[in-house]
Amino acid sequence: MGGFSYKDIYIEDGRRVLEVNILPEKHCNFECIFCPIGRSQNKVDIQKSFDETGSSLIELENMIENTKAELIFINSKGEALVNDKIGDIVDFIKGKGLLVRLLSNGYLLGRDEYMKIANKCDEVVGELKVITEEDFQRIQRPIEGYTFVEYISNMVSFNKQYKGKFIFEITIINGYNDDEESIQKTKNVIKEISPDKIIVVRIEDERFKKKLGITDERFEEISNALLNI
Ligand code: SF4
Known part of the structure; x- marks a missing residue:
């Protein structure tokens, strides 16, 4: 077994999608x-080498053949960009003539070395889960020195030069970004980033849903407000 793990193949917009996690544990x-x-000790934003990439690529090749995947979605246990082989992994998939979608929380997309890697992907997903500096620090607990302003400006700079499809995934969280003022601010961020597609989601994990989840009704209202600007 290699160090990657997979979800069952599914169809999205008529394409066969294979999701792969390229991190052996959360980073x-x-x-x-x-x-x-869950929690981890690996709070990092520099690349790290993981063993077994060679055998993992062979496994990936077999998975692609067996599942007849058309789009490979790199959705990892954390920030996939910190795997130092990510560039090679993307090249490997592209070399097979397949589409690549990369999920990132978005912070590193503004840094040159990571921007170059993300640029090779057909689709990149960036995320937004809070709308103030205070909440960013308090509930997303980034590496010291990170700021919310930089988070947004990193995604803005990335998408200004990106030729692929930038998908912006916004999570609505009870008590953090579900009030009218936050929705207005979120709309402004959407305008700044100018994504190709917006996805609005909410906290569905049973462990956090009671405190951070929102009602169906409110979710629908907010989704409509954000998807129709
Ligand atoms: S961005 Fe937050 S939710 Fe996503 S993997 Fe990192 S710590 Fe977990």
């Missing part, structure tokens, strides 16, 4: 209180 530059992966 992220944030430590969100609601992280579905």
Whole structure:
């Protein structure tokens, strides 16, 4: 077995999508209180080498052949960009003539070395889960020195030069970004980033849903407000 793990293949917009996690354990530059992966000691934003990439690529090749995947979605246990082989992994998939979608929380997309890697992908997903500096620090607990302003400006700079499809995933969280003022601010961020597609989600994880989840009705209202600007 290699160091990657997979979800069952599914169809999205008529395409066969294979989701792959390229991190053996959680590595992220944030430590969100609601992280579905849990806690970790690996709060990093520089690349790290993981063993077994060679055998993992062979396994990936077999998975692609067996599942007849058309789009490979790199959705990892944390920030996939910190795997130092990510560039090679993307090249490997592109070399097979397949589409690549990369999920990132978005903070590192403004840094040159990571921007170059993300630029090779057909689709990049960036995220937004809070709307103030205070909440960013308090519930996303990023690496020291990170700021909310820089977070947004990193995604803005990335998308200004990106030729692929930038997907912006906004999570609505009870008590943090579900009030009218936050929705207005979120609309402004959307305008600044100018994504190709917006996805609005809410906290669904049973462990956090009671405190951080929102009602169906409110979710629908907010989704409509954000998707129709
Ligand atoms: S950005 Fe995602 S992976 Fe990283 S700590 Fe937050 S929820 Fe977990």
